[in-house]
Amino acid sequence: MSANHPTIKEIALRLNVSISTVSRALHDHPRIGIKTKERVKELAREMKYEPNAQAIFFKQQKTAVIGVVLPSIKEEFFSQAISGIEAAATQYDYTILFGQSHDDPAIEKRVIESMKRQRVDGIIISLSKNTNKISYLKEIETAGIPIVFFDRVPDQPDVHKVYCDIYKSTIDMVNWLYSRGYRKIAMINGPANLTASRERLEGYKQALSQKKMKVDMRYFETTDLTKEGTTTAMKKLLSLKNGPTAVISFNDYVHMDATQYAHMQGININKDIAFVSYSNLSITDYTAFPPLLSVEQYPYGQGEQAMETIIRAMKGEHEKDFFYHEEVPTTLVIHGTNHIR
Amino acid sequence: MSANHPTIKEIALRLNVSISTVSRALHDHPRIGIKTKERVKELAREMKYEPNAQAIFFKQQKTAVIGVVLPSIKEEFFSQAISGIEAAATQYDYTILFGQSHDDPAIEKRVIESMKRQRVDGIIISLSKNTNKISYLKEIETAGIPIVFFDRVPDQPDVHKVYCDIYKSTIDMVNWLYSRGYRKIAMINGPANLTASRERLEGYKQALSQKKMKVDMRYFETTDLTKEGTTTAMKKLLSLKNGPTAVISFNDYVHMDATQYAHMQGININKDIAFVSYSNLSITDYTAFPPLLSVEQYPYGQGEQAMETIIRAMKGEHEKDFFYHEEVPTTLVIHGTNHIR
DNA sequence: TATTGCTGTGCAATCGTTTGCGCATCAATC
């Protein structure tokens, strides 16, 4: 069952010419006679010859393979992102070596090392949410494999990264709520160590202070993103004397847990309390309680952008200490009007 | 920015020994002196030498890479499946070259050809729903790259495949409904050309006739899996004089569209009409109208099984005309009791 | 002393392809 691919050597043998002649004939080298070219091409077709990409890339010290490491493809955001990456990759004749970290830094490292051994030409990664040391990644970059971070990117400036401005989206979101008359705006944020959480919190504070509202930390809760964590957070918000009239959830998954609990507590979702969120999952319109508003982060576009950025990084045309920081825009998507209930 | 990996050649040069000595020392060859081994290993560590997997596999005419082609990773079924594939791959020291067909046979073929050029050691594929010619895949297999189909598999017996018994699941499902007193059981099936659809239909017919019920084709509709197709099908069912008391949907996505429409028509979901389905999406419990019952097809397990099967196929220990047909079990998962509404 | 066997190492081929260089052959030019 071992692969039996024809080689230029066999073609050369059958045609009684040298290997180099076959190679050049197939590449339409000007110095090869036209009859020879035709004989070679004819036989190549007949034998279903296909160049051995492995051999070529081995010689050229490239692989035309990009490693892609994502936390979990079960999240719609990442499954969309990889589609964008793949689409762009196909366009540039690259293929995708795929791995998930499942938000475990140890697995993440193992996957990366394996990709390094495979000699991928570059790596696109969205960090596991528990990763805080990326020094080994910098080493890999120094060893000659460029890395582009996307969405879950490190704070530091000396990396290539593609991300969207959650800080700004959050301000937009609060402003939207404000313009609809909501004043008691709560937030169920993610773990404090995440950049994503920090951006949300800062945007939240900034927006409130722009509106001359004081930041009431009773309205600010966090969740570890588990159902239990979110339920606890929501419970606290609901127990407040002067409870919130609007709740911003970390993302649509948190939103679903929060609204599920609130509903069970007799809250009329989006009537008694307005719920808004991030991610804009496609499943949203089928859920029992869609958010009034969700921030669309265009994972597909981020994926495409990440691929284009790594290609530029691989070309290495940039200055030695230049790093790409690509910001992709977001949009507020309104759902509330046509939801099922 | 080109990769600069140390090679055994450089180690040999620095140590004034031959390349072969370095290679053997690193592999603990018995004929290499102990001091030499230590000197070599020491320097290798120091230089952060890592064997060039590309070179090794090139020489061995292998890649340790498995191509995985899925219709669309946005479907939870496939995103779970690839996790299973990846987990098993990691265990056996294989990596995953990934591609989506987006249910387009032309793209599917392009992806496969590209993987062939990359000389993957094997291919795991779940067919695009529009694919009907797999002859070119048989050719690739003949050329020496084993192929394992999973979930969306061809009918023919002369292929390796991993799948679950939807025929049997459907019978179980109808029996479950029957035991709950439902007698007017409708089905919204998928496109007739899909094996998956045929199995559902046959199971449906078989179950009904086992219960001495006649198959009423007024209760049988199909959808092209678009929202419109499903809505039309549901509309027809609702317009019947003696309408169904239960509806079996092709999968949870169809189920969501069907129930969304039925709800808008004033049907009390799972009270007026019972809805059951296939896939058992994790999102189900957050949706407005979860199915009473959904068939769990264990995509993760199917993925693992597919990986194990391709590894066996690559070993080629089987008889020349033997093909693996691995059936993985399904389960009926009950939701109705704790759904939100 | 000659043979045998062991230890430690190097040579060179191999995988498939590309490519710089060189060598013919032939026609055209001076």
Place this chain on the structure above:
DNA sequence: GATTGATGCGCAAACGATTGCACAGCAATA
């Protein structure tokens, strides 16, 4: 008739690692 230039093709090295074979040096044996 010698030089030049174009044409057509082959040789061999290179990419990184593995491995069968050979060989030198040395000790033990006959």
